[in-house]
């Protein structure tokens with residue numbers, strides 16, 4: 021336990037301006053996600069507290085007292101004029117009076133636990149408090165991956181602990197170096213639960229990342245060891261380049277889905293079905309909203325009403341950039357909004373996503389629009405705000421990663437816009453947009469340099485706007501795309517399935533967490549093989 025020296029804050033700076041505080045939250049009773057979302061809402065509504073940033077959600081094994089439920093943990097960054105003592109009173113009020121927490125014993129189960137982790141005054145100085153019932157920074161934080169992992173999503177990797185003066189990211193690496201399995205967390209993305217009989221609350225997309233030391237180079241790197249999710253494409257558009265509208269009736273679509281699932285569940289636990297009613301092929305004619313709704317809503321309803329399908333294993337995404345289609349699809353049972361435009365084609369889309377905090381959102385990279393994207397393939401210039409990039413722990417200004425730095429910064433800009441509209445980090449899956457505003461070489465770099473993109477973070481000059489892709493799952497959609505046909509000399513998209521199986525394995529080898537494919541039966545096997553090879557999953 022770290023004993024802080026004497027309290028070193030003068031009331032002046034703490035009470036005269038917006039202080040930045042990092043809180044950790046945990047819940048392991050009842051609907052854990054709802055408890056946490058409710059607590060964050062109450063925090064933000066408090067007249068003297070503003071929520072600025074929230075980490076992902078993590079599921080973790082209980083520490084200290086092991087005979088209890090797994091926790092959902094995370095961290096939240098707030099601005100407040102409250103002193104540390106006043107803040108403690110406010111969060112205890114939220115725990116005990118607003119969320120009716122009953123504390124049976126120390127380290128025991130709780131509906132909600134909020135702790136002050138760090139407190140910086142309006143000038144950015146760390147405030148140290150060392151009183152019997154209030155120790156800041158939290159005296160156990162450095163032994164808790166369930167605090168440091170989410171916290172490292174919110175602070176630059178060179179952010180130091182005020183007492184150890186070591187970067188907090190180094191303390192987290194030290195925990196992982198101990199190699200205790202219970203220190204590794206599941207990153208969870210809440211999605212709706214449609215099976216009323218089972219537990220209420222949410223289902224999750226789950227991802228587990230560990231730090232492995234390369235036995236030859238002794239370098240440590242983060243690798244995901246959880247199974248890759250397959251997103252199977254259901255094109256309901258007559259002109260989609262790969263299916264030519266052979267699923268143009270509800271019955272045919274439902275039959276296709278039953279076959280898709282039957283094959284897939286031989287090898288995998290669940291499936292994501294991506295329903296698309298408006299082609300996003302470059303230069304394709306865009307369906308009207310009415311056409312898109314007519315092609316997608318009925319089949320989503322049919323899937324959700326089909327008793328033969330195991331509802332809790334079926335996750336539905338809607339491939340749309342339109343807010344009206346997204347809203348309607350969510351109402352009839354979609355779990356994920358898969359938007360190729362990064363929220364750029366419909367200014368109301370982010371509002372829809374933020375009004376459904378338990379629906380996941382695929383934040384994709386593209387440029388321009390369907391008609392212009394093929395011309396916008398130069399990555400020599402930075403667009404958007406000035407700032408610096410980090411990869412892993414180091415600030416990076418090298419030139420050889422220019423493509424990834426430009427791509428990362430454009431994705432970070434869209435990410436910041438999404439958050440400014442109320443979308444939460446815990447909802448986001450990132451897609452670097454294979455085939456969208458990228459030439460052949462750029463598409464191959466997206467795959468080859470994926471590890472850098474997954475470790476990318478960006479600090480905007482002169483602000484605290486820090487965007488880290490740490491723990492955000494990456495979706496790649498290479499299936500039957502032109503860049504494959506160019507290399508394999510297959511002009512007809514229908515002949516690219518074998519090649520797609522190969523490139524899917526490469527995507528997983530470089531760290532893809534989800535892959536979007538047409539041929540589910542074949543790619544199911546490619547994924548299983550790639551997971552066994554790269555993710556140590558036999």
Ligand SMILES: Nc1nc2ncc(COP(=O)(O)O)nc2c(=O)[nH]1
Pocket residue numbers: 045046047080081082083084085091093126127128133135160166
């Ligand atoms: N995984 C996990 N284990 C835990 N064990 C004890 C406490 C008690 O924490 P406290 O010392 O802040 O009351 N909190 C957690 C928690 O949030 N997550």
Ligand SMILES: Nc1nc2ncc(COP(=O)(O)O)nc2c(=O)[nH]1
Pocket residue numbers: 253260261262296299300301339358359360382384451453454495496497498499500536
């Ligand atoms: N998330 C995501 N969604 C997508 N939707 C359509 C297409 C265009 O390909 P298609 O016409 O074969 O569906 N590609 C993607 C993609 O790469 N990622």
